[in-house]
Amino acid sequence: MKQMSLAHTGFELVTKRTRKREFLEEINLVIPWTELLALIAPHVPEGKTGRPPFPTQVMLRIHLLQQFFGHSDPTMEEALHDIPLYREFAHLDAGISRLPDESTILRFRHLLQEHGLGQQILASVNAKLIDRGLMLKTGTVVDATLIAAPSSTKNDSGERDPEMHQTKKGNQWHFGMKAHIGVDADSGLVHTVPTTAANAHNITQAHALLHGEEEVVFADSGYRGVHKREEIQDQHPEVDWLIAMTPSERKVMDKSKLVNALREQLEKLKASIRAKVEHPFRVIKCQFGYRKVRYRGLAKNTNQLLVMFAMSNLWMARKRMVQGLQA
Template sequence: MMKPNLFAAQEREAKLTKLGDALQVLERHVDFAALANGVDTAAPRPGRERGGRPPFPTEVMVRILLIQQLFNLSDEQMEFQLLDRLSFQRFAGLRDSSQIPDRTTIWTFKERLIKAGASESVFEAVNRQLARHGYIARGGQMIDASIVQAPKQSLNKEEKSLVVDQNAMPADWSPPKRRQKDLDARWTKKHGKSYFGYKLSVNADKRCKLIRKIKISTASEHDTLHFEDLLDPANTSRDVYADKGYVNYKREERLAGQGYRMHIQRKGSKDKPISEAQQRRNRRIASPRARVEHVFAGMAQLGGKMLRSIGLARATLQLNWKAAAYNLRRLCYLKEAKFSAF
């Protein structure tokens, strides 16, 4: 028969730390109060004029949303795990609290950010923190895009004509049905396979593989439309790496006049294949450019290839928080590995 132990909780926490709690590594290197201040500046906390229970501190909610992105949890699963999991309670500062944010509280916090136009606030706050740690953008910039799939929509021919062609909603849809229909996501094809959802375009610095800029759009928008929006003038190098999807000779000439050194792979056609010199150039670019694929692989590990949300506004919020979570995890790796460049 096992004997009760008054110090069982403390002993379990100590053993958890000894075994290696990734969230405690985040605790060592990240200033969460600064992240919360950035969010509050962009989306002020609601007033108490109407009374009711005071909202949870913004820092607690920031920590919870980062856990959600790191472990790819739905709002419902996040509520359950906060009630059940010791490491999550400790990281969120809820170990001794009788109140735990439920799924509605988490959803309401996200809606507050969306309505305030503050979806990018945490990503920007994380990047300011990277700079304070000394991880400025350097070594050149890598630009690429990835499709992020959303829940597929079933539309008949008339509904598709209204939604896709006229950007309108059928009048006979009930309110519950409207809430479940994604009117922003679009279909696209890649390598002969169809995908429904959105597109995440990123700029990652070549030296540290940290995400510096992002752009979220519908999947049907071509990658090259956002190329210039993603350029980062703060990068210490003017080298820009991209794959064949970004070829645009006029733009390259214009950007070269601004001091950028363009390293974009060339593509041929059936009637006009690329020359041997262009093939050698493509091979030289391939290795440094491929480093951006490591970034997308890291995002995929966090569940960054699939959305649970509906609509461009919520997709923008989720992918900004996903990119912020990736950068924080990458920061911890660089700090713990004592990255040789710093």
């Protein structure tokens, strides 16, 4: 019989700490596992026949691995077989006789979507951040980003996703969806995430991006005239909107005049605050690699985005959270 290699016994000689391992160890420390599992547990069906189900924590950890590294359900199944680090993070013991297959992974994702648990996960994470004083909720920055969807019609239905649309940005056409977010003006952490087709104007979702407790909202020039909209006047009449000037207006402004010089300084100050809304987009697009939608329809992709922005909040606040745990 062939002798077992030391590489598979837990006595590995290679000790290099990779960036992927460091990332998983850091994010594992700040995820509120107890609260998230309590949200999911009431909706998990009891397996009375057949093989025993995998623990909810295992499936949640696998689902989060998908969001961190951009794996589809089949790819995630293969990665669990190929990558020991993933099995370690998912709490799958080395001696386990079977691993979750792609159907099991898919059913857990559908469970989260059917019960609206993505929204609850984001709310639970934010409640933890608020308790630790990491979100002040006195100001909000709003913005949106385009997320591409497959435009090909070479599929079973012979058509593009009917819930996705095309829009023109600059001189380039884009097909897909649009993720709108409202972030805390102090910390840059996301508190609200509605989605629309790509052709929806940013201003149409402005009212849905506010949590109701902010006193001031920062936005780019695409939100000009937002304070005149009926839904804003009805739901958020007391909010002070600080909208950026258009680049063309700033370009022709005579900055040699004192009043215009002060206006220019004000624009720079507003821009420095508005820049915080780009940080969550950077995390999900660059850190998590989410540049294209993975599913058909807005509902599935919205649920995924809610979970990803919850994790991006924890990633952005991880150092302050770890310091709080060590204090």
